[in-house]
Amino acid sequence: MRRTPAFLLEDEREVRRLVTENPWATIVSAPESGLVASHYPFFIDDEADGLTLLTHVGRPDETLHELGRHEVLVIVQGAHGYISPGWYGTEEFIPTWNHVTAHLYGTPEILSDEENLRVLGELVDRFEQRMPEPRSLAIDADYAARIARGTVGLRIPITRIDARLKLSQNKPPKVAARIIGALEGDGPYADPALAREMRRVHGDPHAAL
Template identity: 65%
Template structure:
C-alpha cells in the first residue's frame, strides 16, 4: 500500500479488531502458474497465540488448495474494513480534491494445513460465529454425519501472521470541524452515505483527540505537507 505515515495502523489490537469485524477476506498466492486469488471468511484463531499475535483460521474449497499451492509458500490475506468516497462538498470551499477513506490490512504468513478433525472444528466455529446473531442459530451438530461428509470437500488452514501492513485513512489530516462534517455526511442519507465508515471515523478521532489532549494542540494539515500525507 501507499506509504502514508499518519495513516499507518501499527497496533496489533487494532488490526485484530478490524479482522474480527470484517472477516470476508481475499487470499492471494504467487504460484508457479502466476497469481491466484480467492475469497473466504477468515476468523481469528482463539486457540493459538496471544493477544500480541495474529493467527488466522479459514478453509478453502477443493481444488483451491492445489491452485494456491497451500503450505508451500507465503500468502497474502487482505482484510477490507469500512470504506467510501469522501466528497469535497463536505470540505471548505478552498479544499476541492475528493478522497476515499478506508481501513485495510494486508497480512502475510505461510498456511498450515489442518487435519480433517481440526478443519471440522473450525468449520463449526465459523458457522457458530455467524449464526449467533440469528434468532434461532443453526449448528453443524444438527447432523454431524452429513456435515462431516460435506466438510471433506474443504481444506482447513491456519496462518500465523509474520508481518502486516495496515492503514486507517480516516481524514486524520483534516481539521476537527471538517471531520465532523464528513462524519455527518457519511451518516446521512445522501448518495455516498456510509454509516459504518462514519462510525469508524468518529471512533478513530475520539481516540485521537483523547490521546493528544495531554500533548498539546492537534497538528493541522499544511498546504506544503509531503505528498504522501495528502488525501
C-alpha cells in the first residue's frame, strides 16, 4: 500500500480489532505456478504470544497455495467508502476513498487433524453465540470430524504488518465533521460503518461546527 505517514496504522491493538470485526479475509500466495488468492474466515489465536491468525482452507487450496512452504499475505478490509469533494465545503473537486485496511504477512503452520477440528469448532461457536439457539459441532462430533477432513487448518504467526487508517485525518476538524455528517445521512454514498470509524478518530463532529 501507498506509504502515507499520516495514515499509518501501527497500533497492534487496532489491527486485532480490525480482524475481529472483519473476519472474512483474503489469503494471497505466490507459488511457482503463479499468484493464488482465496477467501476464508480468520480469527485471532488468543493463546499465542504475538499476533497469530487461525483459519482453514478447503482442499485442494492447501496444494494450490503451497501452504507451509513460503510466506503468505492476508488482506483484512474494514469499513471503506467514497468521499465526495462536495462534502468539504470548499472549492476542492478531487474525491478520495477512505478505508481501514491491513496487510498481514506470515508463513502458515499446518494444524493436525485434532487441532483443525478444535479450531473449526471454535470458529462455529464464535459466530453462533449471537444466535438465539446456537448450534455447535459437538452436536454430532463424529460427523463433524468427517466433514473436517475436507479442510486443512492453519496457524499463521504474523511477522510483518502493513496497515492503513485513512479517515480524513489530513482535513480540518470542520471538514471531517461534514464528511461524517454526509456518511450518516441518506445520500447515495451514506455509510454508517465508515462514519463510526471516523468518529473513533475525530470524536464528536458537532464539536467542530
